[in-house]
Amino acid sequence: MFGDFETRWGKVLFYVLITVFVLMTISPLLWMAKMALVSPAELDVYPPKILPESLDFTSFKTIFGDARFRSALVNTVVIAGFTTVICLSVGSIAAYALARLKFGLRGPVLSMILAVAFFPAVAIIAPLFLQFTNWGIVNTYQSMIIPDVLFALPLTVYLLVAYFRELPLDIEEAAKVDGASPMQAFFRVTLPLSIPGVVTTGLLCFIFAATEFLFANTFAFDSSTQPVTVIIPQFATQYRTDYGAQAAASMVVTIPLTILVLAFQRRIVSGLTAGAVK
Amino acid sequence: MTESATGVDTKPRAPGGLVRGTLRTLRNEFTDKERRLGYILVTPAIAIILAIALFPLLYAIWLSLQEIIINQSSSFVGFQNYVDMIQDPDFHSALINTTVFTVLSVSLELVLGMAIALALNRAFKGRGIARATALAPWAFPPAIAAVMWRLMFQDQVGGGILAYLIRSSGIYTHPILGSDSALIVAAVLVDVWKTTPFMALLLLAGLQVIPQEVYEASRVDGATSWQQFWRVTLPLVRPAMLVALLFRTLDAWRVYDLLWVMGNRQLNSLSVYVYNGVKISQLDFSLGNAAAVFVFLSSIAIAFLFIKVLGTRAVD
Known part of the structure; x- marks a missing residue:
């Protein structure tokens, strides 16, 4: 070519x-x-x-001197952190069941979880907004964490199923012969052995939640909850002609993400492409 | 238990006919310890999907059939909201913008992604670095990528390097951020920049499973590189390509943040239309909900089209 x-x-x-x-x-x-x-x-x-x-360094001084920007950084880390932890907890046990346990509805359950990846998020913002208003949780972290968990779940399960399936069955079998229950085998053998996979999955979950914009823009009203994805575009209005500040703000977000991706690139690539070729 | 764990599924066939057999299988599903554990472990994930995706979706459909005035009563109006939506000029621009954006960005990403995947598929010095740098923009928030590119598209200011280059080369001499069509082309460029590497990686994974012998055989038969690409590579990489295409198309179809930020809230897309309806002007709440259901149904239609017409499994 x-x-x-x-x-x-x-x-x-x-x-x-x-x-x-x-x-x-x-x-x-x-x-x-x-x-x-x-x-x-x-x-x-x-x-x-x-x-x-x-x-x-004037531009960096400007944005780090801005309390809204500082709290946006914290908000992003909190939202993405909680999303990652919840997603890994729910996703890892589901992935274990889907990778290792035989049950009748295994295929349909896997399809249902993966189908969420194709679900347009915008279709549910109105009902969620009404529901969250009723519950009194609009403009809280939860209002973003809840939908973020939903949409990070397919990726989590997909990656973890692939990782769990790669582990040799014999080790688990040996644990079971020694009298371990399937749950014990999972927590004592499978999970510790797949730590690299779980870490990579968690990283991708974190990136996913940190890049989310639609829910954050819908459910977060002020700087106490708004993450960087919402705050930085607003700088275009706030620092109208201070292009340096806008550029500095985008650097603060993209540099750490670039470093993370470079550090984990081999694992990310093999994880993301694991199922594409099967 | 060891039997089922090794993958041999031994469902007992009941002698007493289909009904008793089904019942017995069903009972087995919940009495067998391992099967029961399977259901227990997937329950939280399924509960999340039912509560946060399925229930709100049904609620959205119900809302789209109502005339709703916020804080007042609502009444059932059938498909009136859909009729109003189809007659709304803003909906037309949203549909056109989204279609143009999707077709342009996905086809460019496919062609460029394929070229890059073919290049990365050969061993060369620095392949790891090329692959790693390619992946970086993929991890950026689309909203931030839009901010970065907006700065480069600013007309007649020091930071607006792209606007300057485009203007001085004579390709386009008007302010890019001032026109909807120019903005969409600009947004396509950003999307291509951000997502082509990801497309390339998915295609690369597909290329890497093609056995080398196939190429050698076709070379022995006297095929040129060009023929080799169309007759050997493309058919074999097709399944991976269709998965990547489906994924990207549905992703582009629901585009929100990129256009919202690039157009400084003024550029319409289907998702922006829904957002404006249900969030900004709550007078159009019902209209926004009809559009939300439209986005969902059209996504299903696109997925169906891909699977039926191009014929492959979408989700493995």
Whole structure:
């Protein structure tokens, strides 16, 4: 497809294409870093210069000096953290049953859980809004954690079923021969052995909940509960012409996510593609 | 118990006919310790789905058949809300925007994703780095990605590098953020940037299971690389491709955050239409609910179309 890989020119062309692809992927990030780190005066220069000439932390000072931004960071971590813990608890036992135990409705149950991945979230915001208003939980963490758990569940179960199935059965069998119940086998053998898989799944759950916007934008009204995904777009109004502050805010969110993904990329890739080829 | 755990499912066939057999199987489902445990363990997950997805969905359908004025009485109006919705010009723009966005972004992502997957499928120095950097934007919140790209699309300011490049190259000389059609193209670009790598990874997984011998055999038969791609690679990668396509299409069809933030709340999509109806102007609450049900039903229709027409299993 990319010329004959064996010839020298084919090889050069191939590497040029790969380099272009990598550059296209990271250049928006580099540009945001540049916007966030140059002095306000340099940022105003038009036409824009590609390379930065000054180093200045004004933009970061602006956003970290903003109490709304600081609390948004905390809110995101709390919402995503609780979602991850609940999802892993509910998801891991369900995944164990679906991976290891034989029961009649196993197929339909798995399909039902996975089908949620295709469910349009917007279809249920009105009923949930009415329900949450009745319960008095709009503008609380719960109002976002509850739907986030629902939509992170298919991914969780899908990944954990794949991980549990990869474990050799013999170890569990041996535990059962030694008199362990299926639950004991799960908690003492299967779960400890799949810690890497559980950690990767938890990470993806966390990323999913941290990137969620629709429910946060519907159920959170003020900075006491709004996560970064809601607060940062609002900066476009608040810091109307302070583009550096907007760029700095987006860096604060995307840099940790990039580091997490780079650190776990091998596991994430193998996890996400585990079922796609079966 | 060991029997069923090793995967041999031995359901006893009852002699007394179908009904007794079914009853016995049913009773077996709940008396057998392992089977019962299976049901107990999936109960929390199923409860969450029933309570937070299915019940609200049915409630939404019921609401869409009512004329509702907030804090006042409601009355059953049949399909009147759907009729009103279909006649609403805002719904038309939402439908058109969503369709254009979905078709453009998914087809671009498929073509580019396939090219990248083919490239990544060969062993070369730096493959790990290329794959890792490719994945990073996928983990970004769409709302934040939209903020980043909006900054680059700002017209005539220092940060608006893309607007500057596009303007000076003469491709488009008006403010990009000022026009709905330009905004949709811009949103497609953001989506392509964010999701193509993910598409490529799914396709790559499909490519990696194609045995090398198949390629060698076709090369012996004198096939060119081009023929090889259309006759060997594509048919074999088809199942993985359809799963990726279905997933991406349904994802694009419910697009909300990207268009909402890119268009600074002014750009319409089906999800934005629902949101505006039920959240912003509560006068259109019933209309928004009708649209919500429409989004759900159209998603099912799209999934059905993929599975029937293109013929494969959607969910394994």
